[in-house]
Amino acid sequence: MELVEQSDRSRASRVRERRRSRVLSRYAGRPIRLIWRYVARHKVAHAVVLISVISAVGFALASQYGIRNLIDALPHGRAHPETVAYAFAVLVGLILADNLLWRVAGWVSARAFVRVTGDIRQDMFDYLLGHAPSFFADKQPGVLSSRVSATANAVYVIENTVAWTALPPTLTVIGAIFMVATVSLPMSVALVAISALLTACLFWLARKGTSRHEAFANKAASVDGELVDVIGNMGLVRAFSAVNAELRRFDGHLNAEAEARKNSLLYLEKLRLLHALVTTLLSAGVLGWTVWLWTQGRATTGDVVLVGSLGFAILHGSRDVAVAFVDLTQHVARLAEASQTLLTSYSMPEAPKAMPLIVREATVDFHNVSFAYPGRRTVLNDLTLHIQAGERVGLVGPSGAGKSTVLALLQHFYEAGSGCVRISGQDISQVTLESLQAAMSVVPQDVALFHRSLLDNIRYGCPEASEAEVKRACEDASCMDFIAALPDGLNAIAGDRGTKLSGGQRQRIAIARAILKDSPILLLDEATSALDTASEIAIQAALERLMKNRTVIAIAHRLSTLQSFDRIIVMNRGRVVQEGTPAQLALVPGIYRDTLARHSRRAPAHTLN
Known part of the structure; x- marks a missing residue:
């Protein structure tokens, strides 16, 4: 009964995995939808962050009113000190609420954003492993691994940019415009029009720079791929005295990446410079307008302070919004490029009704x-x-x-x-x-080992095997002698792809791994090709024991x-x-x-x- 339940759970798990794989492929090149998919997994936490940020901005704006009330209360403060005290207490309360809500948002986001990053990294890796071998044959391992990290990091940066850089100034601009309207409706309308036009222009210009950001993302991934490729073949590089050649080649890739990054950053700086010039002119205009209203007796001293500070908040807020969206465009472009590579539809998807x-x-x-x-x-x-x-x-x-x-x-x-x-x-x-x-158990010609202990490598196909069972498999594969001679024995690290072992030792580890897996079909691909004559004789005896009562193709x-x-x-x-x-x-x-x-x-x- 227990075995049946385990089989049912395993089948249900496979169905969920296949469904998730099909769903994930729909998000290739669709970064916004991809982000929303993972944000929706943590709705409550993100809702708390959103409400906290909105409330904090609201209290920050309200504190401007608090300052105005305090200033207007000062001329009569000596005669009515309770008015000044009340205005002061309200202002302090607003500032305190503002700061506390930011801390609540920061505390919750520290958990929620990290969870989103972990979910994406896990799912991207999970989906990547489902690709057919032909997919990996056409791409550098470093490029793929860098894109898994780039996808998760881009989402993390986007979430932080939206929460702390884009959303607060957006809310500030909207709230400040409504508050300015209580003093001067024409000024409020003018600020709305100017801010909207400025933000739209900058966002349009930012989108035109997307190709530069995508070029930088491609070059950055290419550099990562070259690093992994050279490091993984360092023996070949040394054997052919190609260290200097590889340095020159890598220097070329670095120069290309640096040029792409420079083009991307300089474009962003041009947009920031344009906005800075426009903001300076508009800030001077708003301040002059406010002073003129005061000279006409149509605004109090507190109104001058309020409108001046809110006007600056609107103009600088529009700048911050535009800059944030420019930065977001760059990160969204990187996310789109990385997801497009990783979430390519499977060339050999598992049959929808596949059975064990x-x-x-x-x-x-x-x-x-x-x-x-x-x-x-x-x-x-x-x-x-x-x-x-x-x-x-x-x-x-x-x-x-x-x-x-x-x-x-x-x-x-x-x-x-x-x-x-x-x-x-x-x-x-x-x-x-x-x-x-x-x-099937496989003993390949080119034995692949992980940079893990020999114990982990040998029981890779049978992780529940005990250490005693592993040792028996090693004895049957005639590899216990050299393992015992190692300082750490079975806990010795094999090195990257098994580089700390000789070719013959790696093949004997692979044979021990196949013995431990104990599958009904055995595939041998030149299983003794790297062994000397004495080792081959010993391994032949081990293979004879391994092949007994099994279907063998060699x-x-x-x-x-x-x-x-x-x-x-x-x-x-x-x-x-x-x-x-x-x-x-x-x-x-x-x-x-x-x-x-x-x-x-x-x-x-x-x-x-």
Whole structure:
């Protein structure tokens, strides 16, 4: 019963994930809608921030009235001190309320805005992992990782800019205009017209600079991508004495980014300069108008102070609003660019009604499968292949014959151009990716390890495994000897992509990882290619234990590793040209026998490369 409930919960979770993935793709290049999606998750907190900011601005404006009342009360203050005291107390109360409400807004926003940032980063990473391998093959890892951070950071900056830079002056301008109307309606109308026109002009000019901001966003992401690319291939850089060349190349990218940033910032400064000149002239005009009203006896001294301060607040507020919107335009452009890259629709979305793969018998079938990588010639031509449950099958053939493509299609890294691939009679395009991956253990030629402990790397496919189970897997994979020699043992860090280990050590870690995962189908892609002869003998014994009662598909250029297999399939140009037992193929003219002959003569070309 418990297993059924867990299965139901897992299925419901997958449905939610698929629905969320489809929804997120709708926000690609739509930054405002994307922001609102995450703000809506924390409605109450954002409502508190909004109400607090509105109230704080209201009390700040009201304090201008408080100042006017205090000034007007001063001439008669000696005769009526209670009037001055009352005006003073009201002013102090307004100032106190203003400051307290800002602190409430700041306290709540410190939690809400950070949560929004975390939600976006999590969802962007979650969506990114759902892309097919072909998506990652076309893009630099650094560019993608920088865009995940850029998306979250842009939203954080936008929320803060709206809350603290754009919203307060906007509310101040609106409130101040109404307050000026109580003294002089014509002045209020003039201020409305001038402020609206100025803000509209600056916002229009700001939008015209969007291309400059987007260019800067692209260049910044490109620099991040170059950094990760070079650092990840530092061994290659050193091997070819290319340090100076990479420095020059990176300097070129930095110069391009600096030029794009300069163009973006200078455009913003031109807008700020324009607004500063206009504001100076208008401030002088408002002050002169107010003084003229006073000379006509149509305004009190307090009115002069009130209208003057409010006029300045309106003009400077319109400047702050315009500058804030200019800054927002830049950040929104970065958010749009980053989301456009990350939220590209999946090229291989999971089938809407995908069901978990149920492996009763681990059979593998390729039925009339043809496939070509984008922009390249056909790799597989009408391939039909049946592998029985528990059968050990070796794939051999020259480079480009389609061997690795067979394993890639079996793992559903790509969609077959025609035909279908089945496991245990089920079309793998109609099953959940999680269940498909759980059915297979892979020992690749180029072993990938995380910059984590060996313990974490080995139990990556079986995180619930105990340390004792990990050690048994290491012993079966003949890697416990070198692990025990490390100062930290299983807690030793593997390094970036396993750089602290030799090639042979990495492959033995990968074999231990596959042993621990214990899946019914085992894929071996040159699993012993990086081992010396002594290690290979030890690993062969481990592989024999691992392959027992499993369906095995192995790619091997060392034919010695396939001698115990049930069947050898020889591929050439995407087709099966020979198949049979190792003993049978050794007697039949063809690629297999020719390779055996070269190997026996110890010729340099003793592999099927």
